[in-house]
Amino acid sequence: MSLKGKVAVVTGAAAGIGKAFSEILFRNGAKVVLLDxxxxxxxxxxxxxNKEDGQERALFLSCDVQSEEQLKAAFKTTADTFGGIDILCNNAGILNEDDWQLTVAINLVGVIKGTYAALEHMSKLNGGQGGVVVTTASMAGIKPLLSCPVYSATKSAVIGFSRAMASASSVVGFGIRFNALCPALVQTELLASLSAKLGQFTILEEATRQLMDKHGVLSASEVAECLLELVTDESKNGEALMVSPKGKMYAAFPSIQMDLK
Structure with a gap:
């Protein structure tokens, strides 16, 4: 799948992983709508x-993924401006074990709201062109992080959601691939403020730091390279791509195809 001329929407696009996603998609020819x-x-x-190549291929729209209304409005503006939507990166996320309900609202409910809003424009059943949805999950969704149980739970949930949506798309014909990207710890503001976000699990901060020292920390650009793989490789559907400083591998899950006989 070539990105030239494709329309990509990135949530949580203004900084960290989302910024790296936006940059790599733009530099590979996509029109990129930044939601934050x-x-x-x-x-x-x-x-x-836009200054990089003198073209107006990037558009910023203020949007809180907790708001279904704002998401729908942002996707409509995107479709009206660029003619459709081909790629959605559900990237907005937080880590806050103290305000765990907010963590669930953004990391899980926001992903579901964003995906369903995008379906209205992307699904072939609605007259869309199909495409691909990639959700930023985490290695913590596969190997839970001891100091972040709610964060781990939300990331595990979006992996399951992505795989179920991939299966549904294959059966009913959305024409959309769904994948999850599962990085290890990434050098972002989220990681920098970790100690202030652990709530009752602050007692496990040192154990978490030891994990960081043992396994290392990724750069946002390294994660973005893996996004490119999940977006452009049309054989990837229902995948969870794990990436760490030691390399990358696809999580081994049972087939997403349900036996309907």
């Missing part, structure tokens, strides 16, 4: 990308 609650950072990134 940080308007200043979002507009700055939009202007920087």
């Amino acid at each position: 609650v940080n308007a200043d950072a979002g507009r700055t990134l939009m202007e920087a990308l």
Whole structure:
């Protein structure tokens, strides 16, 4: 799948992994719509990308993934502006074990809301062109992080959601591939503020730091390279791609195809 001329929407696009996603998609020829609650950072990134090649291929829209109304409005504006949607990166996420309900609202419910809103424009059943949805999960969704049980639970849930959606798409004909990207610890603001976000599990901070020292930390650009693989390789559907400083591998799950006989 070539990205030239494709339309990609990235949530949590203004910084960290989302920024790296936006940059790599843009530099490979896609039109990129940046969704974020940080308007200043979002507009700055939009202007920087558009300045790179002198074309207006990047667009920033203020959007909170907790709001179904804002998501639907953002996707409609995207479709009206660029003619459709081909790629969705469900990337917005937080880590906050103290405010665990907010973590669930953004990391899980926000992903579901965003995916369903995108289906209205992407699904071939609705007149869309199909495409691919990649959700930023985490290695913690496969190997739970001891100090972050709610964060781990949300990331495990979005892996399951992505795989179920992949199976549903294959059966009913959405024409959309669904994959999950599962990085290990990544050098972002989320990681930098980890100690303040562990709530009652602050007592496990040292154990978490030891894991970081043992396994290392990824850069956002390394994660973005893996996103490119999941987006462009049309054989990838229902996959969970794990990436760490030691390399990458696909998680071994049973087939997503349900025996309907």
